[in-house]
Amino acid sequence: MKPRSKRLLLLGSAGALLIGAVALVLTAFQQNLVFFHTPSEVAEGKAPQERAFRIGGLVEEGSIMREDDGYTVRFAITDTAHVIPVTYRGSLPAMFQEGKGAVVQGILGEDGLFRATELLAKHDENYMPVEAQFALDQAHKAQQTVQY
Incomplete structure (x- = not known):
């Protein structure tokens, strides 16, 4: 050669x-x-089906319910415009509370229930993921526009 x-x-x-x-x-x-979506985007059908993604927002007041097994928790994530029901199996972070920010990662079922595999809670008074804060601000502006 x-x-x-x-x-x-x-x-x-x-x-x-x-x-x-x-x-x-x-x-x-x-x-x-893994992409981040707001509850409004999920409600509008913009979130992927049968693929993991993240939802961020506030844990809706009065929505936390513990199952009998002690490990499964049901709650709802909201951006004040739309609410997404979530189920999570595992130990909860100490800062996980109603009315506080949270980001969950998992898969949205055909029944509209988000099955979370990971849960991240707000860690101090100033922390909010940028995308979640933007979504909350947008939803708040939309509500103010509708009210007037």
Whole structure:
């Protein structure tokens, strides 16, 4: 084989390996990518079906109910415009309370119930995810517009 042919073969093999590695990284990234949606977006059907995503907002007052098994909790997340029912199985963060901010990650069922696999509670008085704060502000503005 000529040196030129060897170089072309080597470059072609390296290019194929690089393309394969990039494809694997992009596939893994796509599978682990989790988007954030507001309760209003979920109610409008903008959230993915049969794929994990996050919902953020406030835990609705009076919505926390514990199941008999002691590990399952039902509650509702709201952005003051729409309410999404959530079920979560696991230990609750100490800061998880009604009227406080929370972000849940999981899958929305066909019945409209969000089955959370992860629950993050607001950790101090100043913390609110940027997306959740924006959604709450937008919902509050929409309510004020309707009232006048």
